[in-house]
Amino acid sequence: MPDMPVRMLFGPGPSDVAPSVLEAMARPIMGHLDPAFVELLDDVARMLREIFRTANEVTFAVSGTGSAGMEMALVNLLEPGDRAIVCVAGVFGQRLAEIARRCGAQVDEVVAEWGSPVPDAAVREALDRGPAKIVALVHAETSTGMRQPVERIARDAREHGALVVLDAVTSLAGIPVSVDEWGVDVCYSGTQKCLSVPPGLSPITFSTRAMDAARARREPVRSWYLDVTLITRYWGADRVYHHTAPISMLYALHEGLRLVLDEGLEARWERHERLGGELQAALVEMGFDLLAEEGFRLPQLTAAAVPSGVDERAARGRLLDEYGIEVGGGLGVFAGRAWRIGLMGESCREDKLERLLAAILAVTQ
Amino acid sequence: MPDMPVRMLFGPGPSDVAPSVLEAMARPIMGHLDPAFVELLDDVARMLREIFRTANEVTFAVSGTGSAGMEMALVNLLEPGDRAIVCVAGVFGQRLAEIARRCGAQVDEVVAEWGSPVPDAAVREALDRGPAKIVALVHAETSTGMRQPVERIARDAREHGALVVLDAVTSLAGIPVSVDEWGVDVCYSGTQKCLSVPPGLSPITFSTRAMDAARARREPVRSWYLDVTLITRYWGADRVYHHTAPISMLYALHEGLRLVLDEGLEARWERHERLGGELQAALVEMGFDLLAEEGFRLPQLTAAAVPSGVDERAARGRLLDEYGIEVGGGLGVFAGRAWRIGLMGESCREDKLERLLAAILAVTQ
Numbered sequence: 266m267p268d269m270p271v272r273m274l275f276g277p278g279p280s281d282v283a284p285s286v287l288e289a290m291a292r293p294i295m296g297h298l299d300p301a302f303v304e305l306l307d308d309v310a311r312m313l314r315e316i317f318r319t320a321n322e323v324t325f326a327v328s329g330t331g332s333a334g335m336e337m338a339l340v341n342l343l344e345p346g347d348r349a350i351v352c353v354a355g356v357f358g359q360r361l362a363e364i365a366r367r368c369g370a371q372v373d374e375v376v377a378e379w380g381s382p383v384p385d386a387a388v389r390e391a392l393d394r395g396p397a398k399i400v401a402l403v404h405a406e407t408s409t410g411m412r413q414p415v416e417r418i419a420r421d422a423r424e425h426g427a428l429v430v431l432d433a434v435t436s437l438a439g440i441p442v443s444v445d446e447w448g449v450d451v452c453y454s455g456t457q458k459c460l461s462v463p464p465g466l467s468p469i470t471f472s473t474r475a476m477d478a479a480r481a482r483r484e485p486v487r488s489w490y491l492d493v494t495l496i497t498r499y500w501g502a503d504r505v506y507h508h509t510a511p512i513s514m515l516y517a518l519h520e521g522l523r524l525v526l527d528e529g530l531e532a533r534w535e536r537h538e539r540l541g542g543e544l545q546a547a548l549v550e551m552g553f554d555l556l557a558e559e560g561f562r563l564p565q566l567t568a569a570a571v572p573s574g575v576d577e578r579a580a581r582g583r584l585l586d587e588y589g590i591e592v593g594g595g596l597g598v599f600a601g602r603a604w605r606i607g608l609m610g611e612s613c614r615e616d617k618l619e620r621l622l623a624a625i626l627a628v629t630q
Numbered sequence: 631m632p633d634m635p636v637r638m639l640f641g642p643g644p645s646d647v648a649p650s651v652l653e654a655m656a657r658p659i660m661g662h663l664d665p666a667f668v669e670l671l672d673d674v675a676r677m678l679r680e681i682f683r684t685a686n687e688v689t690f691a692v693s694g695t696g697s698a699g700m701e702m703a704l705v706n707l708l709e710p711g712d713r714a715i716v717c718v719a720g721v722f723g724q725r726l727a728e729i730a731r732r733c734g735a736q737v738d739e740v741v742a743e744w745g746s747p748v749p750d751a752a753v754r755e756a757l758d759r760g761p762a763k764i765v766a767l768v769h770a771e772t773s774t775g776m777r778q779p780v781e782r783i784a785r786d787a788r789e790h791g792a793l794v795v796l797d798a799v800t801s802l803a804g805i806p807v808s809v810d811e812w813g814v815d816v817c818y819s820g821t822q823k824c825l826s827v828p829p830g831l832s833p834i835t836f837s838t839r840a841m842d843a844a845r846a847r848r849e850p851v852r853s854w855y856l857d858v859t860l861i862t863r864y865w866g867a868d869r870v871y872h873h874t875a876p877i878s879m880l881y882a883l884h885e886g887l888r889l890v891l892d893e894g895l896e897a898r899w900e901r902h903e904r905l906g907g908e909l910q911a912a913l914v915e916m917g918f919d920l921l922a923e924e925g926f927r928l929p930q931l932t933a934a935a936v937p938s939g940v941d942e943r944a945a946r947g948r949l950l951d952e953y954g955i956e957v958g959g960g961l962g963v964f965a966g967r968a969w970r971i972g973l974m975g976e977s978c979r980e981d982k983l984e985r986l987l988a989a990i991l992a993v994t995q
Contacts, residue, residue: 465877
């Protein structure tokens with residue numbers, strides 16, 4: 266393999282990876298049915314339950330990236346004709362709606378302006394209009410840096426008999442996520458954000474209600490690869506072969522989860538909260554406009570319009586070429602005028618933030 | 631991460647991984663849109679074309695295991711009501727049929743006894759019965775160790791206007807695969823077999839005819855994650871974000887492909903042919919029955935009934951516990967009475983074969 270330039274990753278993911286996680290990935294591999302390996306899977310599931318704050322038996326890692334987790338959540342719950350209420354306030358809400366449509370669902374989008382959360386009341390109105398199979402929402406909208414309040418929407422959805430699907434790709438281990446307390450039925454994440462593991466797996470958890478719904482389907486799940494009732498026969502006690510698990514990635518996830526629990530969830534949330542706040546204050550001082558509504562800003566992912574007069578593409582190129590620093594460009598309506606800056610997991614460190622701010626100052630002033 | 635026992639992998643996959651591939655995987659990661667990383671993707675695509683023996687522009691690695699590649703092939707080509715002719719002579723042919731059904735296709739299974747190839751003539755009869763959108767077949771049936779002849783079936787299928795889907799999960803880089811010469815339209819593989827890269831990616835290639843068919847669909851692909859027209863916008867010149875590529879796995883694949891091309895495909899085929907033959911001769915001498923029909927045996931994957939009087943499960947357990955050697959159990963109709971022994975990629979070495987044979991002798995005599 267050619268030598269690759271060394272980067273500091275402050276984009277919307279992937280984030281920097283701890284050396285011990287990289288080392289875990291370089292261990293010699295073993296078989297996916299080896300008794301020692303399936304024990305490791307049990308460990309991964311146990312640690313994921315702790316981090317999702319759930320007692321759900323069906324908790325595992327999808328053999329694909331965060332978007333595969335999104336697809337797994339929807340494809341198992343939705344059947345043709347089902348009504349799906351989807352909260353849309355950015356690219357990842359749109360993606361939820363798009364996948365739900367491909368499942369054959371009648372999708373009812375509850376839309377908010379980019380940067381603002383979807384209001385509880387609007388979701389309640391949609392629920393009052395008629396029965397829905399699911400309500401799906403994005404906790405941390407990576408395209409805008411907006412934090413979507415979840416608890417009230419989840420409670421209303423359950424009271425109306427709908428299952429709650431929560432996208433926690435960018436939130437898990439960065440800000441509080443509490444699957445059982447909030448009454449979330451399916452919650453999925455990605456490894457390459459606040460968990461700081463390389464991309465390639467999607468942690469996911471299904472409540473008993475969600476599994477009952479998956480088992481009560483009239484039609485088979487449209488995806489064989491993502492059929493949760495088949496996959497749980499491998500991750501569960503049966504250990505029946507479904508597909509070959511991505512061994513090395515699971516080594517990495519195991520070590521990454523261990524680091525998260527070693528630090529402690531509260532300490533990790535506090536670190537993200539504090540440094541994210543520092544970043545946002547500094548950006549405002551440098552003339553950036555924060556794009557998410559005040560009170561609903563994610564500390565771990567900041568979308569900010571670059572100061573007027575700054576060529577965003579050129580400045581971003583200089584950050585990469587001269588400082589080895591990656592930040593993300595704007596997505597969707599923010600493309601060409603904003604940056605998305607991640608301070609996630611291993612990238613969210615005091616000394617790294619200092620270097621990031623110095624570099625941003627140098628390329629924008 | 632806990633210390634894991636060291637294994638020699640002679641199961642049906644994963645196979646042993648070369649140290650330089652493990653090292654590649656442990657490199658610090660970078661962003662999936664980083665100019666240096668997308669150059670690496672171009673390299674991967676170029677090397678895959680060489681190994682698939684194709685000029686297909688659309689050649690890349692699916693962000694999932696071999697079964698995700700299988701699903702990607704079918705889900706992009708098949709629409710509800712399409713007729714799919716599927717060759718079934720083992721578990722992986724059955725899986726093709728199952729996924730095709732979930733795509734809404736009318737599946738016409740052409741069945742052969744386990745261990746025997748599907749006869750050309752039977753496929754021709756199915757083609758003569760009426761138009762089919764695809765003919766799908768498994769080149770190396772991992773459940774039986776059978777090598778399916780491809781060329782004649784592919785030619786007949788094309789003459790009847792059907793697209794040819796070839797499962798090369800266990801064949802690619804172990805025995806000759808020649809996508810363009812054979813007229814195959816979609817061919818997919820897995821990383822953890824004869825490529826000797828950890829599981830997690832599925833190399834795949836689409837012909838122009840296959841891409842035309844995918845673009846001419848009446849309905850959107852049922853899977854957003856596996857929609858080839860979206861993914862090629864990332865792997866192609868546009869570099870439009872679709873999902874976050876599994877960076878570390880792609881580092882590993884890059885290095886694994888480099889090793890394959892360094893050795894040379896012909897030399898690699900010869901190595902598998904020679905050592906596989908030695909293994910099979912030795913197994914027969916030890917009282918095993920080879921389950922694939924003579925003349926259609928894969929050198930890289932041997933299914934063999936254990937000698938009478940040998941408790942297959944106990945003997946397999948001893949191989950693992952006492953010798954650190956993994957072989958696979960039987961699948962489907964062969965469960966409980968056969969082993970599946972892989973000599974793939976890095977596991978297919980003279981010295982390793984000697985250790986394997988000595989251990990098998992010790993636990994079965």
